[in-house]
Amino acid sequence: MDFSQNLTLPSVSATPSQWYFLSLVNVYLFGIYYANKNIQYNYVYEESVAGKGTDEVNSMLFHFIQKIVVANGHQKLTIYADNCGGQNKNNFVVKMLLGLAQMGELETIDLKFFIKGHPKNAVDRGFGHIRKKFAREDVWTMDQLLEVVNAASSSALVHVPKENAVMKVFRTAVQEAYRHEERAELSDLWNGNRQSWCRVL
Secondary structure (H helix, E strand, O other): OEEOOOEEEOEOOOOHHHHOOOOOEEEEEEEEEEOOOOEEEEEEEEOOOOOOOHHHHHHHHHHHHHHHHHOOOOOEEEEEEOOOOOOOOOHHHHHHHHHHHHOOOOOEEEEEEOOOOOOOOHHHHHHHHHHHHHHHOOEOOHHHHHHHHHHHOOOEEEEOOOOOOOOOOOHHHHHHHOOOOOHHHHHHHHHHOHHHHOOOO
16 A cells, blocks of 8 residues: 555646646545455545545545455455555554454454565556556546546546545544553444544545
């Protein structure tokens, strides 16, 4: 799992330098490579929807685990991530995964980080195909960008619009849950009063 470099709208292949200093819209692309099926899930959303922080990583990872991993009956999950301290490698991601394991969603979760000097992740190949196609196309709207992402690879596209059920706030829940040592507290927060901490951004 990893973020791609930001894509910007509009993007014109013939005169890219003329657009550089204009006020462009950033579009974020987060990829999760599902090795069991050789499919990359690309989460695409505009900067007005959410940022690129811990809550966003947890939201998309949680969505993937619920909709793909658990839904397909898997009980073991291995995640490979780069060593980016602000996004993938932090306490909130680890605690969210720990919460899933403690509540019985998954039996085993292995979170592995690449050794420094080996930055290439499985999702980078998919990002390369997307960037190459994006550079050759004139892309003015989000719908056109989604078409480019879809056409660039044999991956699955997850568009996260402004009003969505994907982006949630996990930081408060994991802070509260792990402030105390009892497992029941996490379960209560997660299942009993979901809306208090899973608000849509």
